[in-house]
Amino acid sequence: MRVVVVRFPGSNCDQDCHRAVELAGGRARYVWHRDRDLGDPDAVILPGGFSYGDYLRAGAIARFSPAMEDVVRFARNGGPVLGICNGFQIACEAGLLPGALIRNRTLRFHSFDQHLRVESADTMWTSAYESGRVLSMPVAHGEGNYEADPRTLERLEGEGRVVFRYVDLRGQASEESNPNGSARSIAGIVNEGGNVMGLMPHPDRAMETVLGSVDGQGIFQSLATHVSPVDTR
Amino acid sequence: MKLQPARYRLEVRVTPRAGLLDPPGKAIYQALHALGYVEVADVRVGKAIALEIDAASEEAARARAEEMCRKLLANPVTEDFEIVHSDNAPAAGDHR
Numbered sequence: 001m002r003v004v005v006v007r008f009p010g011s012n013c014d015q016d017c018h019r020a021v022e023l024a025g026g027r028a029r030y031v032w033h034r035d036r037d038l039g040d041p042d043a044v045i046l047p048g049g050f051s052y053g054d055y056l057r058a059g060a061i062a063r064f065s066p067a068m069e070d071v072v073r074f075a076r077n078g079g080p081v082l083g084i085c086n087g088f089q090i091a092c093e094a095g096l097l098p099g100a101l102i103r104n105r106t107l108r109f110h111s112f113d114q115h116l117r118v119e120s121a122d123t124m125w126t127s128a129y130e131s132g133r134v135l136s137m138p139v140a141h142g143e144g145n146y147e148a149d150p151r152t153l154e155r156l157e158g159e160g161r162v163v164f165r166y167v168d169l170r171g172q173a174s175e176e177s178n179p180n181g182s183a184r185s186i187a188g189i190v191n192e193g194g195n196v197m198g199l200m201p202h203p204d205r206a207m208e209t210v211l212g213s214v215d216g217q218g219i220f221q222s223l224a225t226h227v228s229p230v231d232t233r
Numbered sequence: 234m235k236l237q238p239a240r241y242r243l244e245v246r247v248t249p250r251a252g253l254l255d256p257p258g259k260a261i262y263q264a265l266h267a268l269g270y271v272e273v274a275d276v277r278v279g280k281a282i283a284l285e286i287d288a289a290s291e292e293a294a295r296a297r298a299e300e301m302c303r304k305l306l307a308n309p310v311t312e313d314f315e316i317v318h319s320d321n322a323p324a325a326g327d328h329r
Contacts, residue, residue, distance in 0.1 A: 100310040103256045147311055
């Protein structure tokens with residue numbers, strides 16, 4: 001699989017994403033936010049970081065960069081787009097995903113390992129997992145509190161588009177296991193077509209034993225299987 | 234003769250939508266109560282954005298500011314905006 005990682009001024013997980021793609025057997029390439037050379041990739045990753053210093057709102061300015069115009073077109077044509085952390089915020093601002101991410105209810109920047117439950121293994125991003133499996137991945141964000149109007153939330157739930165939820169070690173979702181106040185403990189969602197996924201936790205930082213978790217591998221393996229089913233058989 | 238555009242100063246107020254969780258507002262509310270200001274019933278924290286816009290009329294400046302709010306300055310999911318102040322007095326730094 002050939003994956004483009006978009007770099008914005010302030011991106012800081014671009015190299016993690018690059019490495020994650022290569023660990024999953026793919027080839028990754030960077031595209032600078034000012035450039036319009038997306039080319040013909042199999043997928044695009046919007047990495048984590050603090051694009052444009054998070055000025056105004058996280059992701060608000062990045063969404064207007066030239067590269068994002070191409071990414072939006074790519075996504076509208078069904079191309080797989082993965083937004084991780086700041087990338088999730090950018091995808092929401094760009095209208096690729098519904099809702100928005102506001103300040104953590106604790107008002108603190110969160111940086112710790114967090115348990116997540118795979119709510120749906122029925123997406124191109126999660127086919128390598130089983131539904132209900134509990135994963136551990138790092139979170140690192142100040143604005144990860146997912147909000148959407150009640151109708152949007154109902155739709156997301158009804159259509160199985162809540163892909164990851166914050167849970168405790170035993171896999172239970174509760175107020176205590178919800179670190180940032182996200183509506184319905186939502187940690188990750190997909191768009192209507194299932195080709196755009198956004199999540200606040202970092203699968204790109206959970207790819208190798210030395211990092212403390214390999215639970216993020218499934219996302220990149222799932223994507224690899226989706227784009228070239230023959231290679232991974 | 235070309236019409237000289239005037240400079241209009243507008244203030245855009247962006248506030249978290251009513252009913253939506255506003256963590257900074259909640260923290261300030263609690264702090265005010267801790268200080269004894271128990272009469273405070275609600276606190277919401279937003280942003281004030283001062284714009285200086287060159288336009289043919291105040292109406293035109295406001296229309297442009299509103300467009301800016303919809304496009305960039307406010308998030309339609311979580312925030313409301315209001316254009317609260319306008320005057321066409323020469324803006325600071327305007328030496329034309």
